[in-house]
Amino acid sequence: MSTISQPNSDCRMYEARFPEIDTPVMIQVKEIGDVATHVALLEYNNIEGMILLSDLSRRRIRSVGSLIKVGRIEPAMVLRVNAEKGYIDLSKKRLSEQDIQVCEERYSKSKLVHSIMRHVSETMSVDLEDLYIHVGWPLYRKYGHAYEAFKAIVNDPDSVLKPLTRELKEIGADGKEVIKAVPAISEDVKDALVRNIRRRMTPQPLKIRADIEMKCFEYDGVLHIKEAMRKAEAVSTKECPVKMKLVAAPAYVINTQTLDKEQGIKVLNQAIAACTNSIERHKGKLTIKEPPRAVSEREDKLLAEQMAYLDRQNAEVSGDEDSEAEEDTGMGSVDLESTSSSGIGD
Known part of the structure; x- marks a missing residue:
């Protein structure tokens, strides 16, 4: 490809120089006038378009400012195109929910x-x-x-x-x-x-998480909860490895990482079902506080900070073996790597 000293870095996104009539396009509001709003068509190298105030809404307009603001980016429907003069008339009130989603x-x-x-x-x-x-x-x-x-x-x-x-x-x-x-x-x-x-x-793995509460008042309740956690993790697939962690009794999280959001949610629902079936056989109870959903990095970081804080608190009282209060903390020390029993879930 030939090179130039100062290459042109401006170009429309699509081959057609102008959009087709009855096509939703993405616009940015540039100026709001007395009778029309002037906009730039972002997909067509910011060529100018115009929306008459009467085309802003199907409802009676009480305040233009409540419908449109300078700088806002949103869809609009193409009504007319004059390619020779470069005029493009658009409408907001002609948009359907499907048009908005497609655009x-x-x-x-x-x-x-x-x-x-x-x-x-x-x-x-x-x-x-x-x-x-x-x-x-x-x-x-x-x-x-x-x-x-x-x-x-x-x-x-x-x-x-x-x-x-x-x-x-x-x-x-x-x-x-x-x-x-x-x-x-x-x-x-x-x-x-x-x-x-x-x-x-390159696709990045999504983090899928469910928040649950799990309790078991039967003898050896800790062991039954550990077994239920193992049943949840046994649902893992190569694409969706399942991990279950204690937050603070009786709160637990079940999570996975996957490229396929729907598959990740499906696997976590199966893990919750396996966990529920296991704990209920020992007269325990599992309650879903937050169903499986994709979580952001911020949510994941907040959970990690919460768990680190609780770990520090546990470390501060770990030397007080004779404390009756500690003996009644329930499932606070449950994890799948430990075989010790520390109490019964509250």
């Missing part, structure tokens, strides 16, 4: 693709539109969305990128011009593109 999902994928393409353009000093013409837009046509092609590139870049070519004109030995097909991008640009795609799009 947000498409924009999220397109924004990631665009970010990768722009980074390659800037770091490799290649023209962004040229990169789209020979790589991005052909992949949109073939895969429906370049995002799907990029996902395939993570594991098998050659199968996606090798078929892409560009035409190169040369003067043959006889002095006549000949056209030959060459790779769409040079090896160094290809390597940069693959490297960036893998860095940004």
